[in-house]
Every structure is written in structure tokens, then in C-alpha cells.
Amino acid sequence: MRIDTPMLLGPNQPSQAYPGGGRGARFRGLDAQGSPEPEDWIASVTARWGQAPSGLSVLEDGTTLKDAIEAEPEAFLGPDHVAAFGADPFLLVKLLDSAERLVVHCHPDRSFAQAHLGCAHGKTEAWLVLEAEPGAEVYLTFRREVARDELGDWVSRQDVDRMLEALHPIAVQPGSAVLVPAGVPHAIGAGILLVELQEPTDFSVMLEQGRFQGGDLGLGFDVALGCVDRAAWSLERLSHLLGPGLGQHGAVLPGAADPFFRAEHLLGSASDRIAGFGVLVVVDGVGELAGEFPGRPLPLRRGATVLVPYAAGPMELRGDVEGIWCRPPAPDAPRPARPEV
Numbered sequence: 001m002r003i004d005t006p007m008l009l010g011p012n013q014p015s016q017a018y019p020g021g022g023r024g025a026r027f028r029g030l031d032a033q034g035s036p037e038p039e040d041w042i043a044s045v046t047a048r049w050g051q052a053p054s055g056l057s058v059l060e061d062g063t064t065l066k067d068a069i070e071a072e073p074e075a076f077l078g079p080d081h082v083a084a085f086g087a088d089p090f091l092l093v094k095l096l097d098s099a100e101r102l103v104v105h106c107h108p109d110r111s112f113a114q115a116h117l118g119c120a121h122g123k124t125e126a127w128l129v130l131e132a133e134p135g136a137e138v139y140l141t142f143r144r145e146v147a148r149d150e151l152g153d154w155v156s157r158q159d160v161d162r163m164l165e166a167l168h169p170i171a172v173q174p175g176s177a178v179l180v181p182a183g184v185p186h187a188i189g190a191g192i193l194l195v196e197l198q199e200p201t202d203f204s205v206m207l208e209q210g211r212f213q214g215g216d217l218g219l220g221f222d223v224a225l226g227c228v229d230r231a232a233w234s235l236e237r238l239s240h241l242l243g244p245g246l247g248q249h250g251a252v253l254p255g256a257a258d259p260f261f262r263a264e265h266l267l268g269s270a271s272d273r274i275a276g277f278g279v280l281v282v283v284d285g286v287g288e289l290a291g292e293f294p295g296r297p298l299p300l301r302r303g304a305t306v307l308v309p310y311a312a313g314p315m316e317l318r319g320d321v322e323g324i325w326c327r328p329p330a331p332d333a334p335r336p337a338r339p340e341v
């Protein structure tokens with residue numbers, strides 16, 4: 001396996017309790033066979049919670065990306081990244097295709113994960129919408145403060161109507177970008193295909209059980225509900241979670257995402273240069289990645305997902321093509337428990 005070239009990655013679809021709508025396969029130009037899986041974990045070193053090795057990306061030679069990075073961390077991640085973060089990419093990228101509204105849930109932040117789950121990562125995430133049916137919505141943050149007992153009551157009675165009623169609905173269109181800080185309750189509506197950036201864990205607390213079982217991270221809901229942000233969010237505060245999105249060239253997420261991950265909208269027509277470790281998701285058009293790496297430029301089209309190792313050197317995206325360049329935080333980024341908004 002060569003670490004000095006960009007690597008095209010195929011689908012990696014650990015099975016989920018809920019169905020996809022086939023948008024992920026169509027996006028990749030593949031036939032959706034059987035009942036389509038909703039999630040595609042790209043360049044993943046993260047296993048599903050309690051179900052390793054499911055979730056881990058496997059490279060062409062059969063090794064997991066996780067083992068490959070641990071064997072040669074500087075070649076994959078670069079010396080500055082390794083000095084700051086060790087052999088940990090600090091990033092998980094997914095494609096997510098919602099055929100139905102997904103359950104109301106939330107994720108722990110770094111402090112909660114450290115205290116209760118023995119992990120330095122929480123799971124702040126962000127959504128970059130590629131496709132959305134007319135009227136599609138996502139839900140995040142409570143409109144009013146919800147008391148601990150009231151939340152516990154909703155969860156134990158599974159009063160989903162009250163949960164949804166308490167959340168801010170947000171209309172989304174193709175190109176929308178939403179930062180979802182760890183702790184805030186959220187749900188993705190039906191009819192959406194998005195690229196998701198996350199801290200590299202699979203920690204979820206299911207306020208709504210839906211098709212899931214458990215959902216308390218093995219902590220019991222008394223403890224698990226301690227990670228929920230029950231505060232009232234004003235629309236003004238919520239607006240700071242919305243990024244510039246894919247309507248323009250450059251950063252797509254709000255600045256508060258920077259300590260967790262970075263994402264940039266690249267246009268081949270701008271001959272965008274990329275360098276260092278990251279994951280490129282080609283969202284439209286046809287083009288190529290060209291650089292000083294061995295071999296020919298790498299041809300790309302909508303739906304291609306590419307792992308770019310540090311050792312492949314700087315390269316350029318060329319052609320009539322658009323991509324999302326997903327990266328871990330900068331090595332010198334601060335490390336708040338959750339985005340400061």
C-alpha cells in the first residue's frame with residue numbers, strides 16, 4: 001500500500017437500525033441493492049459503539065485504516081498533527097441518507113466523555129446538506145429550558161411529541177451547513193442526504209428510542225441525561241450554528257467548529273490547492289487531483305471519496321468539479337469541551 005498518493009475509498013456501510021433511501025448509492029453512482037443502508041463511514045478509524053470492528057474502514061490490502069495509521073502516523077497525519085494529537089486523525093466523516101425522520105438524540109461533550117466513558121473525544125458534529133426534499137427540516141436545541149425531571153419523564157414515557165415540540169425546527173436546502181455542538185438535542189428530518197463531520201466516536205444518547213435499543217451508553221439514563229444541554233436557545237444564539245455553507249468558495253462551517261474539525265468548499269475552476277491529511281468528498285462534476293505524488297493524476301467525479309495522506313504532498317483539484325475538503329482541527333487549536341457559541 002502506498003501512503004504517498006491519494007486513495008480512493010469505496011463505500012463502508014456498517015448496518016444501522018434504520019433504513020436509508022438509496023440517495024447515498026445514487027450519489028456514488030452505484031445501484032442501491034436490497035434495503036439501502038443510511039450511513040457510509042468514510043476513512044473511519046471509529047468502530048460502532050460496542051460492535052468493533054464494524055465501522056472501521058478497510059484499505060485495499062485488507063488492513064484497517066486504523067492499523068495503517070498507527071503503523072505510520074507521521075506519513076498519514078503529518079508531524080505537527082502527531083505532535084499535537086498522536087496517531088489519532090481526530091476526524092470522522094460520513095454520508096448520511098435519511099429516508100425517515102431520525103430519532104431525537106444527543107452526544108456527550110469532551111468533558112462528559114472523559115469523566116464517564118474514558119475517552120478524550122465527545123461527539124460534536126456538523127451537517128453539510130447535499131440534497132433535501134422541498135420542506136426538509138432538521139431539529140436542534142430546545143426553544144425553552146427543559147427541567148431535568150421533565151426530560152427524564154419524556155424519555156421514560158417516550159413522549160416524542162413533547163420532545164419534538166420543544167426543539168427548534170430549521171428548514172434546510174442543498175448547501176446548508178449546521179454545526180451541532182455536543183450536548184444539544186437534535187434530529188435530522190426525512191429526505192436529506194448530507195455529509196457529516198464528527199469527532200471520531202460513536203457515543204449517542206437516544207432520547208427517543210425509535211428502532212434503537214438501549215441508548216444510554218451503558219450508564220443508565222440517570223447519568224446519561226447529564227450530557228444533555230437543556231438550556232433555552234434563542235434564535236439569535238442558534239444562528240451562530242449556521243455556517244456559510246456550500247453557496248460559496250471557502251470555509252463552510254461557523255468558526256466555532258474549528259477546535260473540532262474544518263471543512264472547505266473547493267472548486268476545480270479555482271485550481272484549489274490542498275495539503276496535509278484530510279478527506280475529500282466530491283459533490284459535483286468531473287475533474288482530477290494532480291500533484292507531485294507518483295503516478296497519474298487521480299480522476300474524480302461526483303460521489304468519489306478520497307483519503308489524502310500527508311505524505312502525498314500538496315495537490316490541486318482541477319476541472320469542472322466541486323468538493324468538500326474535510327480536515328481535523330489545526331494542531332494549535334484550543335480544546336474546549338464543546339463549541340463556544
Ligand SMILES: [Zn+2]
Pocket residue numbers: 105106107125186
Ligand atoms: Zn447526532
